[in-house]
Amino acid sequence: MRLQLSIVVFICSLVSLTAQVNTLRVFERDSTEPGFQAVRIKDVKLLYVPRSAKLTNSRTLLNRTKPLLKKYKRFVAQSFWTKTHEFGLNINEVAFVNWNAGGDNSVSALANMRFERNYKFRYLNWDNELRLRYGLNAQEGRALRKTDDQIRLTSTFGFRKDTITNWYYSVKMNFNTQFSNGFKYPDRSNPISRFMSPGYLFLGAGTSYILTEDKFNLYISPITMKATFVLDEALSNQGAFGVEEGEQVFMELGFLVTHTWEKEVIKNVLMNHRISLYTDYLRSFGNIDVDWEVNFNLKVNKYINANIGTHLIFDDDIKFDEEIAEDGTVINPGEPRIQFKQLLGIGMTYSF
Numbered sequence: 001m002r003l004q005l006s007i008v009v010f011i012c013s014l015v016s017l018t019a020q021v022n023t024l025r026v027f028e029r030d031s032t033e034p035g036f037q038a039v040r041i042k043d044v045k046l047l048y049v050p051r052s053a054k055l056t057n058s059r060t061l062l063n064r065t066k067p068l069l070k071k072y073k074r075f076v077a078q079s080f081w082t083k084t085h086e087f088g089l090n091i092n093e094v095a096f097v098n099w100n101a102g103g104d105n106s107v108s109a110l111a112n113m114r115f116e117r118n119y120k121f122r123y124l125n126w127d128n129e130l131r132l133r134y135g136l137n138a139q140e141g142r143a144l145r146k147t148d149d150q151i152r153l154t155s156t157f158g159f160r161k162d163t164i165t166n167w168y169y170s171v172k173m174n175f176n177t178q179f180s181n182g183f184k185y186p187d188r189s190n191p192i193s194r195f196m197s198p199g200y201l202f203l204g205a206g207t208s209y210i211l212t213e214d215k216f217n218l219y220i221s222p223i224t225m226k227a228t229f230v231l232d233e234a235l236s237n238q239g240a241f242g243v244e245e246g247e248q249v250f251m252e253l254g255f256l257v258t259h260t261w262e263k264e265v266i267k268n269v270l271m272n273h274r275i276s277l278y279t280d281y282l283r284s285f286g287n288i289d290v291d292w293e294v295n296f297n298l299k300v301n302k303y304i305n306a307n308i309g310t311h312l313i314f315d316d317d318i319k320f321d322e323e324i325a326e327d328g329t330v331i332n333p334g335e336p337r338i339q340f341k342q343l344l345g346i347g348m349t350y351s352f
Contacts, residue, residue, distance in 0.1 A: 084116035090307060090347030110135035110148055110345055125158040125168055125210055127217070134179055145185055148343075149178040156219065158208050170208040172219055172258070174276075176200045177229075191232075198241040199229035202278070204256055215262035224256035226278060228317065242317025250317075254280040268299040290314040295343075306346045313339040 092108040112133045119126040135148030153175045158168030177200070182193035204224025210217050228250040230236045230243045239245040261273045276291040295309035319334030 080119055080121040082116070082118045082120075084114065084351065086114040086349065086351040088112045088307075088347060088349040090345030092345060104140040106137065106139040108135065108137045108147060108345075110343075110347070120212060122163055123160050125160070125208075125212075126156070128155045129153070142186075143188070146180065146182065148341075149180060149182065151175075151177050151179065156208065156217070158210065166209055166211060168208045168210055169205075170219060170221075171205050172202070172208075172221060172224075172256075174200075174202040174258075191235075192240075194232045194235065197230045197232035197235045199231070201225075201227040201229070202256060203227075206256070215260075217258075217260045219256075219258045221256040224254055224278070226252040226254060226256075226280070228252075252280045253282060254278055254285075265296075270297040270299065271295070272297065284316065287316050288314075289316065303348050303350060304346075305349050307343060309343040311341040311343070315339075 088111070090110040090112075093106070094103065095105050096103045110133070112131070114132075115130045117128040129152075131150065131152040133148050133150040135146065137145045137147045139145075154173070156170055156172045158170040160166075160168045177196050177198070178193060179195060181191040181195075183190070184192050202224055204221040206219060206221030206223070208217060208219045228241055228243060229248065230241050230250075231248055235241070236243060236248050237246055241250075243250040255278070257277045259273070259275050261271075263271050265271045272293075272295045274293045276289075278289045279285055279287060290312065292312045293309070295307060298306040298308070300306065314336065316336045318336060318339075320337045321332065322334035323332035
C-alpha cells in the first residue's frame with residue numbers, strides 16, 4: 001500500500017514540472033538571484049505598432065491638469081407651461097420756449113404690464129392673462145389728469161376629446177375694473193367712476209376654437225353670467241352703470257362671443273385684436289354690448305417700439321347727459337353712446 005502511494009506522488013510531481021507555463025518574452029524570467037530586475041511593458045519596443053495606437057503614460061500628473069471651466073447645464077424636465085412678462089412705458093413730451101405760435105408745455109406717460117401663464121398638454125388647454133394699464137398727463141396751467149386706467153384678468157380652461165381637433169369644451173372667466181377715480185374734467189369733486197365702480201365679471205361655459213401656433217382663439221358661450229359691481233355708495237344711490245338705486249350688484253344672463261388674434265401682419269409689425277360681444281336674454285335680447293380693441297406694435301429693436309391702437313365700447317347700461325333735479329329726481333335719464341379711444345405712443349418695452 002505504501003509503495004503504491006509513493007508511485008502516485010512521484011507521477012504527480014512529474015506532471016506538475018512538465019505543465020509549467022512558459023513566461024512571456026516581454027518579461028524577464030523569474031529569478032531569486034541578487035541581480036534580478038523587472039522590465040516594464042512600456043520599456044519594451046514593439047516590433048509592429050498599430051496605426052491607431054496611442055502610447056501614453058497612464059499616470060496622471062496633477063501639475064498638468066486644468067480646472068473645469070465650462071459649466072454643463074443640469075437636466076431640466078420638460079414643462080408644458082409657457083410664461084410671458086412684459087413691461088412697457090410710453091412717454092410723450094412737448095416743450096415751448098418763446099414759441100411764436102403759442103402752446104402749453106405737457107408731458108404724458110402711459111405704463112402697461114402684461115403677464116401670461118398658459119398650459120397645453122394633449123387634451124387640456126389653460127390660458128391666463130393679466131393686463132394692467134395706467135396713464136397720466138401733466139399740462140402747464142392745469143392739474144394732473146388721468147388718460148388711461150385698466151385692470152383686466154382673463155382665464156379660459158378647455159378640454160378636447162382628441163389631439164387632432166382644435167375645438168375645445170371651455171369655461172371662461174373675465175374680470176374688468178380700474179385703479180383710481182375717474183372724473184369728467186374739469187370737475188374734480190364728483191367722481192363718475194371708482195375702483196370696482198364699475199367692476200365687471202363674466203363667467204360662462206361654451207366651446208372654443210384654438211390655434212396655438214397662430215394665437216387665434218374664438219370662444220362661443222350660450223350661457224354666460226354677467227355681474228356688474230358698483231361698490232361706491234354715492235354711485236350706487238344714483239343707479240349708475242345699470243344697477244338699481246341703492247343696489248351694488250346687477251346680474252344678467254346672456255350670450256357671449258369673444259375673439260382674440262395676434263399676428264405679425266408685416267415684418268416687425270404685430271397686430272393684437274380682441275373683441276367681445278354680449279347680449280342679455282332677459283332684459284333686452286338683441287341689444288349687443290360691444291368691447292373692441294385693436295393695437296399695432298411697431299418694433300424698432302428689442303427694447304424700443306411704437307404703438308398705435310383704438311378701443312371702442314358700447315354698453316346700453318352706461319348713460320350720458322343724465323339730468324337730476326335738486327330734490328334727487330331724474331329729469332332726463334340720458335342715453336347710451338359709443339365710447340372711443342385712440343392711442344399713439346413711442347416708448348420702451350422689456351419682456352422676459
